[in-house]
Amino acid sequence: MSASALVFALAACGAETPVTGQSAEEEETPHEMMPVMGPERVILGFGDSLMAGYGLEQDEGYPERLEAVMRTRGINARIIDAGVSGDTTAAGLQRIAFVLDNLDAEPDLAIVELGGNDLLRSISPEQTHANLKGILDALSARDIPVVLMGMRAPPNYGPAFQNTFDNIYPALAEEYDAALVPFFMEPLVADPELLQSDRIHPKAEGVEEMVARTVDRVIGALPPVDEAAQ
Numbered sequence: 001m002s003a004s005a006l007v008f009a010l011a012a013c014g015a016e017t018p019v020t021g022q023s024a025e026e027e028e029t030p031h032e033m034m035p036v037m038g039p040e041r042v043i044l045g046f047g048d049s050l051m052a053g054y055g056l057e058q059d060e061g062y063p064e065r066l067e068a069v070m071r072t073r074g075i076n077a078r079i080i081d082a083g084v085s086g087d088t089t090a091a092g093l094q095r096i097a098f099v100l101d102n103l104d105a106e107p108d109l110a111i112v113e114l115g116g117n118d119l120l121r122s123i124s125p126e127q128t129h130a131n132l133k134g135i136l137d138a139l140s141a142r143d144i145p146v147v148l149m150g151m152r153a154p155p156n157y158g159p160a161f162q163n164t165f166d167n168i169y170p171a172l173a174e175e176y177d178a179a180l181v182p183f184f185m186e187p188l189v190a191d192p193e194l195l196q197s198d199r200i201h202p203k204a205e206g207v208e209e210m211v212a213r214t215v216d217r218v219i220g221a222l223p224p225v226d227e228a229a230q
Contacts, residue, residue, distance in 0.1 A: 034074030042105045043079045047113030051083025055196050060204040065211045088117045089131035096138045109222050110139050113149035125164040136176045147221045148173050149184035179221035181214050
């Protein structure tokens with residue numbers, strides 16, 4: 001299945017469920033800008049092209065825009081962009097230990113965003129589950145809490161595949177006590193105008209929508225400062 005076919009299939013799937021959360025436009029003024037205070041909170045953004053900011057300017061990617069919004073909330077956030085375009089969950093599993101070993105500071109939180117390329121390559125849900133579990137094991141071994149960005153399979157993969165794949169993320173979030181964003185791409189399938197010409201990667205405006213939908217979940221997953229400092 002092509003990338004564009006995947007997005008349009010997901011759009012059909014997304015239409016079956018209500019879109020939750022506020023848009024970037026609706027969230028434009030709910031929070032007054034606050035001075036940045038407190039210790040630095042280091043967050044690892046670990047994922048594929050959706051994390052790496054494919055096709056965007058350097059300051060327009062999800063990690064960069066999420067960091068900026070968190071700082072307007074007064075949080076001294078520093079988000080490390082460890083996204084690699086094209087990564088499957090298997091590729092992520094192969095590099096997670098290397099990434100963690102070479103960080104300049106232990107993260108207070110990790111955002112794990114992988115699985116879309118598994119769908120594009122028709123990798124079995126069982127293998128995707130095993131790979132994500134390995135990544136979460138590596139983070140759990142270092143006591144790094146996680147926000148897991150969910151993905152959903154399009155309906156034309158068939159109900160058995162779709163149900164098995166879609167259950168990966170909530171099941172792992174429950175097993176590892178991770179915060180869950182049920183469908184990271186939801187703003188994009190809800191409004192295809194937010195997509196680049198390849199019909200799968202977000203424009204800068206799409207990234208803003210994704211940040212608006214997820215920033216509260218990320219902030220809520222940060223451990224308290226006293227715990228993070230231990």
